[in-house]
Amino acid sequence: MNAFPLLTFLIIQGGIKGVVWTDVIQGAVMIGAMGFVIVKGTADLGGLAVVLERNRQFERLVGPDMTLDPTARMGVWALFIGGAFFKLQANCINQTAVQRFMTLPNVRAVKQALVLSLIGFMLVMAMCIYLGVLAFAAYYHCDPITTGLARAKDQVIPLYVMQSAGMVPGIVGLFVAGVFSAALSSLSTALNSLSAVVLKDFVEPHRSRPLTERQTAFVLRGVVVVFGLISMASVPIVQKLGMVMQLSSTVAAITCGPLLGAFSVGMLLPFVRTESLLTGISMATSFTAYVVVRAQIAMATGQMTFPTKPVSVEECDYSSELRSNWNATTSASPAEAKSRSLHELSFLWYTMIGSVGTLLCSLLATLYFGKQDVRLVDKELVTPILQSYWYGAYESVAGDDAEAKQLELHESSTQPKLDPSPNRFD
Numbered sequence: 564m565n566a567f568p569l570l571t572f573l574i575i576q577g578g579i580k581g582v583v584w585t586d587v588i589q590g591a592v593m594i595g596a597m598g599f600v601i602v603k604g605t606a607d608l609g610g611l612a613v614v615l616e617r618n619r620q621f622e623r624l625v626g627p628d629m630t631l632d633p634t635a636r637m638g639v640w641a642l643f644i645g646g647a648f649f650k651l652q653a654n655c656i657n658q659t660a661v662q663r664f665m666t667l668p669n670v671r672a673v674k675q676a677l678v679l680s681l682i683g684f685m686l687v688m689a690m691c692i693y694l695g696v697l698a699f700a701a702y703y704h705c706d707p708i709t710t711g712l713a714r715a716k717d718q719v720i721p722l723y724v725m726q727s728a729g730m731v732p733g734i735v736g737l738f739v740a741g742v743f744s745a746a747l748s749s750l751s752t753a754l755n756s757l758s759a760v761v762l763k764d765f766v767e768p769h770r771s772r773p774l775t776e777r778q779t780a781f782v783l784r785g786v787v788v789v790f791g792l793i794s795m796a797s798v799p800i801v802q803k804l805g806m807v808m809q810l811s812s813t814v815a816a817i818t819c820g821p822l823l824g825a826f827s828v829g830m831l832l833p834f835v836r837t838e839s840l841l842t843g844i845s846m847a848t849s850f851t852a853y854v855v856v857r858a859q860i861a862m863a864t865g866q867m868t869f870p871t872k873p874v875s876v877e878e879c880d881y882s883s884e885l886r887s888n889w890n891a892t893t894s895a896s897p898a899e900a901k902s903r904s905l906h907e908l909s910f911l912w913y914t915m916i917g918s919v920g921t922l923l924c925s926l927l928a929t930l931y932f933g934k935q936d937v938r939l940v941d942k943e944l945v946t947p948i949l950q951s952y953w954y955g956a957y958e959s960v961a962g963d964d965a966e967a968k969q970l971e972l973h974e975s976s977t978q979p980k981l982d983p984s985p986n987r988f989d
Contacts, residue, residue, distance in 0.1 A: 583663065585751060590683075596741030597690045599734060604697045604727050617700040622872060624696075634907045636869055645911035649816075652823040652914055654680065658760060659752040698723045704878035712881075750794065758786040813855045813910045820917015821847045827918065828925050833940040833953055835925050838932045843925030851917040857906035867907060 608614055618624045627639040635641060654660050654677060664673045698719050707713040713722050721739070728734040762782055767774065774782065821844045828835050828843070861867035908916075937953045945953060 580666075583666065592737070593741035594687065594690070596734075596738040597687075597694065600724055600728060600738060601690060601693055601697065603731075604701065604723070607727055608697070608700055614697055614700040617703045618696050621699070621703055621875075623699055633912060634903060634909060636909050637911075638909060641909040641911040645909065645913075645915050648820075648823065648915040648918060649911065652819045652918070656823055656826045657819065658756040662756050662759060663752070694720055701727065704875055705880070706874035706876055709874055709876055710879060710881070754787050754790055754794075757790050758783045761786045813858065813913055816910075816913030816917055817848060817852045817855055818917075820851055820914040821921045823914065824918035824921025824925075827922055829940075829944060830946045831949060832922075832926070833937040833945050834934040835929055836932050836935045839925045839928035840921075842928040842932075843921045843923070846924040847917050847920035850920055851913060854906050854908065854916065855913060857904075858908075858910070861906055 605611055605614060615624065627642075628635055628637060630638050631640065632638060633641070664676065667673050667676060701723055702719070707719060707722055708716065713719050721742070724738045725735055728738070762779065766782055824847060825840060825844055828840055858867065942950055942954050
């Protein structure tokens with residue numbers, strides 16, 4: 564929480580340029596810290612072979628779950644299909660990503676940035692996975708959560724770093740700096756993007772005269788301060804809501820899934836009217852919100868649990884008080900497996916549900932609201948792959964006056980008027 568004031572000040576002073584350069588430094592610190600812990604931890608345990616053998620012996624290294632069950636939390640299909648939708652919205656239509664893409668000179672640079680970000684993402688994910696493997700190899704004989712040495716799962720890695728590298732001056736601080744860097748990188752981008760959205764969508768449209776440069780800076784900085792304070796106030800609540808990765812994915816899916824669907828409709832189906840799209844977004848958002856909220860309630864009340872593996876405290880070199888059911892494993896019984904509810908779907912499917920739901924509901928709403936002429940939509944807003952399909956037949960008749968007059972009957976009051984100029988799509 565103490566990092567929020569520093570982060571807010573950074574964004575106020577530096578803007579998007581400050582955010583980007585700060586992310587570069589933060590990324591280097593984060594990868595460097597993780598790399599040092601990985602190398603030293605592996606060496607202390609006796610090498611890579613020992614680390615992998617301990618994990619294999621206690622069934623921590625398992626193959627992908629090939630089940631078709633959509634409720635499997637980390638099933639291979641949920642990871643590949645649902646995860647693809649999640650990364651698609653995160654890298655392609657998310658405001659934080661698009662704002663950074665807009666700082667690049669051309670589309671080619673954007674594609675290069677996407678490829679590099681994918682490589683970097685895979686590298687960081689591989690390092691995080693190996694850190695988990697490394698921590699289990701170190702605590703396979705004395706689980707720190709069971710003994711109370713760590714009170715939550717997200718405290719295990721910091722505890723391991725303290726115990727394995729605490730004797731090296733500065734390493735623990737470097738690792739903590741790396742952890743904070745990852746958090747600050749996401750927060751700085753989000754706060755900067757929120758300020759831009761508020762300015763463009765809520766302030767400027769209601770102004771009769773354009774804001775001066777001084778007024779614009781004042782509004783942007785004010786928005787950052789307000790959202791920074793809200794973020795600080797929400798920390799005590801968020802830390803009680805469970806695993807951060809799953810929480811961020813589920814909550815974001817409520818809006819990001821339908822938003823991905825809205826962009827898909829706009830780029831692929833120009834005949835869909837605004838009214839139909841708004842109907843699709845509303846229905847998909849409501850449905851996704853129900854699934855997400857219901858799942859959070861079920862997990863908070865213990866109605867929905869996830870399978871766990873047994874742990875050991877046989878070789879602990881310190882005393883602790885153990886619960887009576889400390890080594891109980893959880894798994895769904897055959898009777899329970901037959902009873903499934905919507906909220907039991909894997910959280911990886913949520914973004915797909917919201918996006919596909921928006922697309923389908925928008926098409927169904929078209930049966931009521933009708934279609935609009937595709938020429939009411941700028942051809943440049945439609946994906947190049949489908950431009951010839953939607954607009955090819957109209958190139959030669961775009962200047963027909965009779966056709967233009969007839970099309971006026973299909974124009975929506977919420978859409979721009981049709982331009983009958985022959986050069987409209989040149």
